[in-house]
Amino acid sequence: MTARSASELLFDSEASLRLVDNAIGEFKPDPVDGDEAEQVKFGDLESLTKLPQTLFRAYNEIRSILERLRVSRSILEQSAMDKLAHMHDKLKEVSSATELAATDILDGLDRSVAMVDELDTIAETPDDAARGTEIRGRMREELFGLMVHLQFQDITTQQLAYASSVIMDMEQRLAQLASIFDPSTMKVDEAYTQAPTTVAFDPEASNSDASDRQALADSLFTVKR
């Protein structure tokens, strides 16, 4: 169920509540002046005879509203739970990707420090220039590898942007639901909730299974090329 149909259901529920409000309004006698007021208070037999019909209509409207609210609730619950579960997975990925990248970077730094120690040792024996060149080459590769590990930042940025969009979506849905019952109780800053995000993101962005995903891309490009 899309967000659009969920909001249509909410709109329908609101319309039904307004119908009930109108039906209840029909009970109220028209405003009258002076002596006639007393007459209406005790003698509006026409309104009283209509009472069972009006109550029956109100009952049906309320029953219909409750049914629609049940449907709305289950739709909102389903879509919200799916999105929240996905968001939870993405936040866990952010945590593990950050830790993995930090560990890889620390390992690289350890190896680089060990190579600097080796270079220090070699510096005391000037005849070993070739070995020094070889170590410096390895160290360059190691330092470059550290930079490559920083790609996790781009991926986690997208994962966090996705989580942020889910929270904003939930906030809007809750505000819509609350406004059906009482538009004045929950005010959401529209400028905030409707502001387009400046980060374009892939909801499926991931650090994991990189080789499997690359293999799929390679196979599709090979077939289509």
Next chain:
Amino acid sequence: MKFLVVDDSVTMRRIIVNSLQRIGYSQTVEAGDGEEALNQFDSSIQFVITDWNMPNMSGIDFARALRARPDGKQVPILMVTTRSMREDILAAVEAGVNNYILKPFTPPTLKEKIDQVMTVAAGAAA
């Protein structure tokens, strides 16, 4: 060979540009989204590397727009992205992208894909 590197992430642009330098390509220009890339593109650009998810104009729209330009029909386009759904990859093929790398990538993969694209381009030109 002159590269146009398009990505909204400054970190990714630096990593790609540094990786290109490591494999021997030092001429690069950069853009932060598709719109900027279209403005930057000229006949001196010989290879385009672009991300997909970017504000203003995405990489896929940029690829389509580039292919619609007379001077952008032949330039090789390599997409470097997180988007790994089958339909996304097929959409990239249809848009005229020449090859595809999933993030996070390794420099050897970048070199391999550039070489593949250049080999195919050289074959087509011959």
